[in-house]
Every structure is written in C-alpha cells, then in structure tokens.
Amino acid sequence: MKKGFLxxxxxxxxxICDKAQYGEATIWEKFELKLRLSxxxxxxxxxxxxxKLSEVLKKSNLKGMSLKDRESLKLTIQQELKKQH
Structure with a gap:
C-alpha cells in the first residue's frame, strides 16, 4: 500500500502508537498518528x-529476574540442551 503525504x-x-508510549516517536510521527486517530x-x-495495558503494567509493579538469575537459568537451559543431543 502506497503511503500518502499525511x-x-x-x-x-x-x-507509531507503540513508539509514542515509550517516548520514541518524532513530532511528525505523533502528528500523523493524531491525524489517523481522528x-x-x-x-x-x-x-x-x-x-490501558501500559497503565495496568505500571500499577502491577512487576519485577523482572535479576541478571544473576537470568544467567543461571540460561546456563541450566544450555546444559539441558547439550544432554539431549
């Protein structure tokens, strides 16, 4: 589909909506998005x-895995995969 000027x-x-939520959209992209939303x-x-999804996630106060836990999990998975081959 060919994109028009506006x-x-x-x-x-x-x-662009996703980018705007994280503050990554340019002013021009925000303008194009507002025009589309209209x-x-x-x-x-x-x-x-x-x-709504962003608000729920923010309120939930979710915590991710620590770097140490992620590395440990990654190592365990790699070891298990080697055992299977």
Missing part, C-alpha cells in the same frame, strides 16, 4: 487498549 496505514499507526476507529481502539 495518511499512514493502520499498521504504521499502531507502530478518523480511524480501529486505530483509536488499539491506542485505548495499549494505554
């Missing part, structure tokens, strides 16, 4: 769900 595809809008109910729905 109009972006739904897929591109979703990608008339596309699918993109608007995606943006709302994306925002």
């Amino acid at each position: 109009f972006i595809s739904c897929e591109e809008a979703k990608h 008339w596309c109910h699918i993109t608007r729905s995606y943006a709302k769900k994306n925002q």
Whole structure:
C-alpha cells in the first residue's frame, strides 16, 4: 500500500502508537498518528487498549529476574540442551 503525504496505514499507526508510549516517536510521527486517530476507529481502539495495558503494567509493579538469575537459568537451559543431543 502506497503511503500518502499525511495518511499512514493502520499498521504504521499502531507502530507509531507503540513508539509514542515509550517516548520514541518524532513530532511528525505523533502528528500523523493524531491525524489517523481522528478518523480511524480501529486505530483509536488499539491506542485505548495499549494505554490501558501500559497503565495496568505500571500499577502491577512487576519485577523482572535479576541478571544473576537470568544467567543461571540460561546456563541450566544450555546444559539441558547439550544432554539431549
């Protein structure tokens, strides 16, 4: 699909929406996204769900594995894979 000067595809809008949530979208991308959001109910729905998901994750206060635990798990998996071959 050919991109117009101001109009972006739904897929591109979703990608820009994701980037905007993490502060990685440019001013021009944000403008294109707002233009798309003004008339596309699918993109608007995606943006709302994306925002809700981010809020829930932020409130959940999830903690990831420590670097030491990740390395230990990686080593264990590698050892198990070697045993299988």
